[in-house]
Amino acid sequence: xxxxxxxxxxxxxxxxxxxxxxxxxxxxxxxxxxxxxxxxxxxxxxxxxxxxxxxxxxxxxxxxxxxxxxxxxxxxxxxxxxxxxxxxxxxxxxxxxxxxxxxxxxxxxxxxxxxxxxxxxxxxxxxxxxxxxxxxxxxxxxxxxxxxxxxxxxxxxxxxxxxxxxxxxxxxxxxxxxxxxxxxxxxxxxxxxxxxxxxxxxxxxxxxxxxxxxxxxxxxxxxxxxxxxxxxxxxxxxxxxxxxxxxxxxxxxxxxxxxxxxxxxxxxxxxxxxxxxxxxxxxxxxxxxxxxxxxxxxxxxxxxxxxxxxxxxxxxxxxxxxxxxxxxxxxxxxxxxxxxxxxxxxxxxxxxxxxxxxxxxxxxxxxxxxxxxxxxxxxxxxxxxxxxxxxxxxxxxxxxxxxxxxxxxxxxxxxxxxxxxxxxxxxxxxxxxxxxxxxxxxxxxxxxxxxxxxxxxxxxxxxxxxxxxxxxxxxxxxxxxxxxxxxxxxxxxxxxxxxxxxxxxxxxxxxxxxxxxxxxxxxxxxxxxxxxxxxxxxxxxxxxxxxxxxxxxxxxxxxxxxxxxxxxxxxxxxxxxxxxxxxxxxxxxxxxxxxxxxxxxx
Numbered sequence: 001x002x003x004x005x006x007x008x009x010x011x012x013x014x015x016x017x018x019x020x021x022x023x024x025x026x027x028x029x030x031x032x033x034x035x036x037x038x039x040x041x042x043x044x045x046x047x048x049x050x051x052x053x054x055x056x057x058x059x060x061x062x063x064x065x066x067x068x069x070x071x072x073x074x075x076x077x078x079x080x081x082x083x084x085x086x087x088x089x090x091x092x093x094x095x096x097x098x099x100x101x102x103x104x105x106x107x108x109x110x111x112x113x114x115x116x117x118x119x120x121x122x123x124x125x126x127x128x129x130x131x132x133x134x135x136x137x138x139x140x141x142x143x144x145x146x147x148x149x150x151x152x153x154x155x156x157x158x159x160x161x162x163x164x165x166x167x168x169x170x171x172x173x174x175x176x177x178x179x180x181x182x183x184x185x186x187x188x189x190x191x192x193x194x195x196x197x198x199x200x201x202x203x204x205x206x207x208x209x210x211x212x213x214x215x216x217x218x219x220x221x222x223x224x225x226x227x228x229x230x231x232x233x234x235x236x237x238x239x240x241x242x243x244x245x246x247x248x249x250x251x252x253x254x255x256x257x258x259x260x261x262x263x264x265x266x267x268x269x270x271x272x273x274x275x276x277x278x279x280x281x282x283x284x285x286x287x288x289x290x291x292x293x294x295x296x297x298x299x300x301x302x303x304x305x306x307x308x309x310x311x312x313x314x315x316x317x318x319x320x321x322x323x324x325x326x327x328x329x330x331x332x333x334x335x336x337x338x339x340x341x342x343x344x345x346x347x348x349x350x351x352x353x354x355x356x357x358x359x360x361x362x363x364x365x366x367x368x369x370x371x372x373x374x375x376x377x378x379x380x381x382x383x384x385x386x387x388x389x390x391x392x393x394x395x396x397x398x399x400x401x402x403x404x405x406x407x408x409x410x411x412x413x414x415x416x417x418x419x420x421x422x423x424x425x426x427x428x429x430x431x432x433x434x435x436x437x438x439x440x441x442x443x444x445x446x447x448x449x450x451x452x453x454x455x456x457x458x459x460x461x462x463x464x465x466x467x468x469x470x471x472x473x474x475x476x477x478x479x480x481x482x483x484x485x486x487x488x489x490x491x492x493x494x495x496x497x498x499x500x501x502x503x504x505x506x507x508x509x510x511x512x513x514x515x516x517x518x519x520x521x522x523x524x525x526x527x528x529x530x531x532x533x534x535x536x537x538x539x540x541x542x543x544x545x546x547x548x549x550x551x552x553x554x555x556x557x558x559x560x561x562x563x564x565x566x567x568x569x570x571x572x573x574x575x576x577x578x579x580x581x582x583x584x585x586x587x588x589x590x591x592x593x594x595x596x597x598x599x600x601x602x
Contacts (some may be wrong), residue, residue, distance in 0.1 A: 018158060028201070031163055034153055035170045035205035040210025041173035044144040044277025045425070046213070049138050050179075057298055073291045073322075077350070078283035080132025084125050085275060085354025092121045097351055100140050100448045103147045103172065103194060113155070114168070117146030125356035131197050133290055133297045135346035139179055140358020146175030150209075162309065166202050166283065169194060170209035178213035180226055182417035185410055186210035191446060192407035223476045226301065228309040229419035233388040242387055243427045246374050247434020249397055253340070253370045254403025254439045257363065258447050260344040261271045268352030280355020289346045296346045300365040307372045307393045308419065314315040315387075316372075333376055340369045359447055363404040364397050371396020394419060395431045402432040402437040406446035411435075463469040474551075476588045477572055477581040483508045484538045486515055490526060491533030493518065493541070502568055506579050507542045514571055514579040516542030545571050551580055558583065 021030055041422065060076050069524055088096060094115065096102075106114050122141035130138055150171030154164035169190045177186030187203075187210050230400040271278045290296045295303045303319045310316045317329045325335045375392035378384065394415060402411035412433045415523045416422050482500040484493055486507050496505060497520055505518040518541050526532050526541075549572045562585050572580045 001196070014053060019447070021157070027159075027163065030157070031159070031166065031205050032208055033143055034157065034159075034167055035208040036166060036212050038146065038150045038153060038170045039174040039178070039209035040179040040216055041149045042142070042171060043178040043213045043216035044208070045123055045145045045149075046142050046175065046178040046217065049127055049142055050221075052123075052127040053131045053298070056127065057133075060132065064427040071291075073294060073297065074287040077133040077135075077286045077290055077297075078279070078353075080129050080134050081283060081286070081350060081355035082243075082279055083127045083132075083352045084356050085279060087125055087128065088121075088354070088356065089275070089399075092117055092125070094121075096122050096125060096141075096144070096356060098547050100143055100172075100193065100360075102144060103168065104448060106147075106151070106168070113164075114144070114148040114151040116148070116152050118144055119152060120145070120577075122356060126358075129350060129355035129357050130298055132348040133286075134355040134357055135290065135296045135300070135343065135362070136350045136355060136357020137299055137359065137361025138357065139176070139360035139363075141356060142179055143172050143175040143358075143360075146171030146173075146178075150174075165194050166205055169202070170206050173206045174213035176414075176600070178217045180414060180418045181214050181217050181413055183207070183210035183214045185414035185417050186213070187408045188413050189407065192510065193405055193446065198531075226418050228305050229390070229394055230309070231423050232311075232390055235391070236422055238385055239387065239427065240430065242378065242384065242392075243395065243430040244434050246371065246392060246395060247431040248438050249374055250367060250370060250396055250431060250435035251403045251438025253366060254363075254400050254435060255442050256341075257344045257359075257366055257404055258398070258439075261348050261359065261447065264345060264348030264352060268348070270577060279353050282351075282355075284351040285349035286346055286353060289342050289349070291337070292324065293342055295319055296343060299361045300343075301361070304365060304368045304393075304397075307368055308390055310390065333373060333380070336369050336373045340366055340373065351599025359404065360401075363401045367397040367400030368393045369396070370400060391424060392425075394424065395427055398428045399431040399435040403435040404447050406436065406439065406443075408432040408436040441575050476583050476591060477551075478502065478584060478587070479581045481506060481581055483579070484518070486537065486539040486542070488538045489534055490536040490541070491530075493538060494527055494533070497527070502569070502582065504571075504582060505538075505572060506582075508579055512578040514537070514545075514548070514573060516544055516576070518542050519573065548573055549583060550575070558588070562588070 025033075060072070077245035081357065086095075093118065096118065103114070104117075122144045126136070126138050126141035130136060147168045148171065150167030150169070151164055154167040159167070172194055173190045175186070176189045177183045180186075187206055190206055238273070266398075268278055271281070306319050307316065310318075313329055313332075317327075317332060320326050320328070320332065320335050325331050342368050343362055347357070347359060350357060372389050372393040374396065375387040375389040378387050379389070398411040398415040401414065402408040405411070408429075408434075412425070412428045415428060416425055481502060481504075483506045484496055484497050486509065488496075493505070500520075503520045505520070507515045507517060509515055516539070518538060520527075522543070523541055526536060546567045547561050547570055549561060549570050551572055551574045568585050569582045571582055574580055
């Protein structure tokens with residue numbers, strides 16, 4: 001009784017707080033306050049995740065011999081993804097993989113609602129996975145965490161749907177800004193990857209969240225950049241052809257990364273109900289790849305810094321330490337190439353085996369190795385003027401990120417901000433744009449959006465398509481209908497017609513399958529002839545519908561079907577062919593016009 005009274009008292013106090021807020025604070029002011037809180041929580045989450053990863057990795061690898069292979073590489077990653085899978089299965093009890101894809105799905109189909117456990121579950125799961133050597137990134141889990149914080153804060157304070165969606169964007173921007181100390185990249189990421197249509201009213205909260213997260217990250221982690229880069233050779237115009245070629249190469253590498261990741265994910269998807277088989281296959285793949293190429297252990301930021309900060313061959317050869325290639329400097333190019341090719345499989349094996357992580361860091365990793373390899377091969381074969389390998393490793397990071405994420409602006413500003421490489425801003429633009437123009441020839445959607453695009457659930461910047469994506473098929477189905485069996489006589493059908501609200505009577509068999517439909521307007525010539533009531537049955541009066549709709553069909557396809565058939569009503573069937581109801585063209589267009597009007601408001 002006491003606990004119930006205390007709960008009611010807390011609830012009453014919170015309701016009084018909401019009433020006070022509505023009276024004294026405008027929605028815009030309170031949204032800015034929530035954006036500040038989201039930015040702060042994102043910075044805390046990012047700091048906590050990276051601290052845990054660093055501590056676990058240091059504990060496990062502190063005794064490794066840098067000059068030889070280390071057998072624990074075969075064990076740690078498997079243990080990590082096994083523990084993660086147990087945590088997800090028995091504690092979280094929900095799918096938390098593909099963090100950014102889940103945000104896109106929430107925006108597109110669930111009105112920006114992310115579950116409360118997403119505020120912490122991805123942090124713990126990814127910390128275990130990456131700390132033990134999982135070859136994935138921490139960025140996507142933190143972005144999911146930040147967006148979940150924004151979503152749940154908005155819902156707790158009973159903000160409307162638009163504000164909740166905006167706070168989801170604030171969480172994503174704050175997460176990117178907090179991880180990389182890159183506020184502009186956080187803003188641009190929200191615009192490009194999450195595909196928010198920003199107005200001036202929504203721009204300020206996202207900026208507040210980004211700047212807040214960046215400032216608190218400086219407080220928590222100091223002023224050092226995530227990556228160490230010093231410009232050795234200033235950019236010159238005569239490198240433009242090499243920059244263009246690098247951009248095209250980055251686009252092709254991005255295509256390889258996406259396709260190989262998708263291939264592996266499809267393989268693991270077929271083992272959906274066999275978690276131990278997934279662990280065995282994924283763990284075996286991952287441990288073997290990491291044993292052969294230790295650069296694949298964890299996020300790979302250490303090796304990125306070696307390539308970006310190296311000055312001599314000895315510095316760059318350090319990336320082969322702990323491997324079978326250690327001490328063989330002549331094989332550096334081969335090692336870099338093999339690591340580049342293996343990274344996507346290591347990432348897919350980590351997630352497919354039960355781990356938790358994103359593709360953000362892997363795309364940076366592949367880009368850095370790809371850019372370095374491009375410049376090293378160019379110089380080795382003397383294809384033209386000398387290319388500084390460090391600079392091209394940096395440019396490659398932007399190029400592959402732009403291609404994989406379909407986000408050239410994010411690639412440009414993120415790499416410029418996290419490395420201080422603003423002196424290379426123009427070549428960053430050239431490489432990123434060329435990579436993007438190359439990848440869209442083969443893949444119209446980013447690695448995050450392609451999964452939803454296949455299902456027609458991806459929201460875009462096009463208002464009409466976005467509206468149709470947000471529309472729910474179930475919301476426009478007329479579930480009230482009067483069905484008749486195929487052997488019902490005309491007399492009984494007339495009685496049914498008198499009770500029907502629609503102009504169509506579906507003819508269903510005993511299993512509920514649609515056999516045809518009776519159009520009331522087309523049987524007037526027999527309806528009033530009582531002498532025919534026992535001479536006609538439903539199967540003689542029914543006609544086939546002009547088209548049928550599936551209950552999982554995207555609304556874009558539903559609209560196209562109505563336009564092509566010019567029908568006023570169309571039946572809807574489920575996956576087993578059972579009849580569910582009718583969709584009215586008038587009702588569907590009415591809802592469409594209302595949603596367009598709502599979205600057009602600031």
